[in-house]
Amino acid sequence: MARVVVDVMPKPEILDPQGQAVANALPRLGFTGISDVRQGKHFELEVDDSVDDETLAKIAIGFLSNPVIEDFVVRRLS
Amino acid sequence: MARVVVDVMPKPEILDPQGQAVANALPRLGFTGISDVRQGKHFELEVDDSVDDETLAKIAIGFLSNPVIEDFVVRRLS
Amino acid sequence: MSKIGVITFPGTLDDTDAARAVRYAGGEPVALWHGDADLRGVDAVIVPGGFSYGDYLRAGAIARFAPVMGEVVTAARGGMPVLGICNGFQILCEAGLLPGALLRNAGLHFVCRDQKLRVERTSTAWTGGYADGAEIVIPVKNMDGRFAASRSTVDELEGEGRVVFRYTDVNPNGSLSDIAGISSADGRIVGLMPHPEHAIDALTGPGDDGLAMFRSVLGTVLA
Amino acid sequence: MTTTVHVDTTGHAASTPDTPQPYRELGLKDDEYTRIREILGRRPTDAELAMYSVMWSEHCSYKSSKVHLKYFGETTTEEMRAKMLAGIGENAGVVDIGDGWAITFKVESHNHPSYVEPYQGAATGVGGIVRDILAMGARPLAVMDPLRFGAADAPDTRRVLPGVVAGVGGYGNCLGLPNIGGEVVFDPSYQGNPLVNALCVGAMRVEDLHLAHASGAGNKVILFGARTGLDGIGGVSVLASDTFAGDEGGTEPMLDPASRSSAPMLDPASRSSARKKLPSVQVGDPFTEKVLIECCLELFREGIVVGIQDLGGAGLSCATSELASAGDGGMHVYLERVPLRATGMTPAEILSSESQERMCAVVAPSDVDAFMRVCRKWDVIATEIGEVTDGDRLVITWHGETVVDVPPRTVAHEGPVYERPVSRPPVQDDIVAATPDALPRPSTSDELRAEILRMAGSPNLSSRRWVTEQYDRYVRGGTVLAQPSDAGMIRIDESTGRGVAMSCDCNGRYTYLDPYAGAQLALAEAYRNVATSGARPVAVTNCLNFGSPEDPGVMWQFQQAVRGLADGCAELGIPVTGGNVSFYNQTGTTAILPTPVVGVLGVIDDVASRIPTGLGAPGDTLILLGETHDELAGSEWAHVVHGHLGGQPPVVNLAREAVIAAVLRDGGVSAAHDLSEGGLAQALVESTLVTGRGCDVELTGDPFVALFSESSARVLVSVPDPDAFTARCAEAGLPWTRLGAVSATSSLRIEGVGELALPELSEVWEGTLPALFG
């Protein structure tokens, strides 16, 4: 068993209104010094040891993210 | 300038319909060996060096997450 | 009578409405079930709106793997007219039948309003009944309606005249180039965010501007 | 996780009578605990204590309100009852609307959870009321959401309102239910205690009515829908702790026990002690509920459901005890069969879990296979968890050991009943004496014009578009009227056009000034809104939101409101078919404005004959039905311009309301809009803006009173043939005033006041909520 993390983020050229909304709200709440915010998704998977990296990449690219608009990163936690 | 990552996840005891939907779909797509999926949010912040950890924690707990139903982790990327 | 299939996925909501619109237009709606790899002999397919699988991962991301979608993709590649409305449009994009993707509305809220559109292309299976450049009002109602694609994809769509509907007045969701609906190159597959099936009479909708879409396809498949 | 679950069996309880139990932490009083011991002849087990405590809470047992609610029954005549197929006491009221159709509708509160977690609180509020309607055997058709928030510009309102609205929309939209109306009201008294009420309407064929009872020994009990998790077990988690935190003992209970458990926003202590003492916030899964609805409807169609009950507050405790109590036998539940989402849950936790999207059905053994087949088709988890027995006990076992053995009626229907002290607060005299008569009034035309604009842009009167745009009002294709109409209207039968209209209203300021009259004014407004759509009002539901029942002044408000509402319904001849009570809505010792939200259901034979809202065609004559008096106490004008609240609310005239309704149903009206908060000025502003047409109006009498008084029983109508129409008014004894005419211009022109161009008005009216909430 391993824990695998997949982070999916909007591509840099894609408008990210959610991140934008957070960035705009922070100064209003009195928090300064944060110049940019992007918001994406964070998945945590419990994975059998039999699942190899190639399979994980397939899951991430074909399902958890849409390559038209998103990038992803897969990490195995020890 | 530093990049800070905040991952916000539904608390373990709280229902996570999104993660559930992904977990249920995987076997139908032919991917086996994944026993559990949880889905949360992933924020990437560009932060001035003046912003200390305490401030980041405040932002994470009071704004990026609702502590009643979510846990969060803050990481500074070097 | 021409048979138009209407797919129901778990979480589909506007299937009865799409079927009603087909009936109003003079066609015979046929219910198609997500789990059956069977189009039941229909002449065209509507992928209706709703929140298939709750839209939890990404709108349309799970539904596109349903057994019935395999059949839809094959039939569509063979020229069968397919209309994706709202969630249906999102599913067609996820399935690769139409380019681009639909993202969270720029305002971050669900938006339900009577929306003005311009019909930009009438040489499709679903818009033949409209006058060129016609201005119509039909409801838009969605959370993820912002059309996004690479610059080159948008240029290609514009260049080939594949933008079928454009928002006029206001852009409700931040779609690129005010795009409300697009088609495949041959005009047989159309996807749009607004809901023509909710504009088939003035009693329950803003008018009946949507009815022509269902009449158009009946003309197409009869021809 | 390898938690060993410590199980307190009935045998163990009998042999350890002196074990101290945390009944106080669970909200039970000493005498209530004593009564439980008497009923059982021993101390309750942990699981029994969990069941009794939650079922005997104010929220589930109505212990403070019962003695007053009886009055609804006492004032309902046989004639009013004639069309009522189910009434108070069932999951939801049901009325026969003709042609074999039955309508079921109910409103419920989800106030406190929506303060703690606005999105999920509101979402699960919608989910809960929809399951109530489903449990009657009906297809849910539409929802409404009466909402109350603190001051519009208060920072916390900026946190709560967007979340609540997104939650109502997120759940309802995903469920495919059109939102056909509601309310958004701001008042500082709701600061820290917003009201989130949710209403659902459903329809069924009369013969499909399913009532919640478990009968027929040998029948199976099936739990289906979502898995059971640790959601909302809140208070009950003290049972699983080894040591009981006594820190709550001394504090005044501000919230009812059912919701108090969710009060701690973040209890640092709870983090260390693993999952113990969880806040009772539930997360909704509208997709699962949508599938559950379709699954249930298919089960009903197959005719294989003997009884059904939704799982809401109090979860399985409530469902099993109510099903068993209402049936003719006992029940045996094998608790270990319940599909769980978390490991190590104790029987008490499983019984108290408020996990959403679950239903419980009673099914004949021969139909179980068919039942399971339908559930599999919809991917709904279904588990046989027990059976109906021929005894009279509810027995719950856990891996063969008995953890509950109780007479179910004592849990579900024979909870404590309180006669709380009732007394009219001494300050009430001062409140009534402080009339608005001395407040400075605008008099010049410029002042009047400016006041119209100021009122139109005030938070309570400004356009609700920012809210309603987040709700799908089209789905299902049957919505005939929704915002901005006075009432929502849906078509029930496509072949005949038969439909229903629904409105819910309350002005808490009126109720504060005079709870008896205020409740009647709420009824009058909802009734009038329904009548204005062209429908015939037939039945009433309510959601009574009040402060603490332990405050005799609040109890007086409650008692007066119930009496006012019941007497009003009797006068109008329409029954109260159900409702909900929400007490403990207060911050500190300050209660909210008493807020009895009243929902009125109307029937229309053919929705094609509905009356559109706003103005008719240019040239149509504008007529004001009813009479205007100098009535500004509790008005929006006094509130917005002077921050004043005192005096007597507008006079109630229910007989007049009924005459107006009858005249409107007769036809001859091209459009209508009722007058309520903001008076005629606001009705004109809204009517012109929603139709985009102008009008020319001449006022009679004092122009200020004509514009801003809130006299009840008034409706603005457009009529193509004024002579015929006014002749009918005269015949019906209905006073009317000719106001002017709909014009082909785009401005509202009021003689002696001036001209208001629609674009200017629109900017003011539409701008307020977006500016506040983005």
Ligand SMILES: Nc1ncnc2c1ncn2[C@@H]1O[C@H](COP(=O)(O)OP(=O)(O)O)[C@@H](O)[C@H]1O
């Ligand atoms: N929370 C809400 N949800 C849905 N519709 C709402 C909500 N609040 C207001 N509306 C709708 O907006 C319109 C105007 O509301 P309001 O002025 O309160 O109506 P009225 O005074 O006739 O009761 C009505 O159609 C009402 O149903």
Ligand SMILES: [Mg+2]
């Ligand atoms: Mg009204």
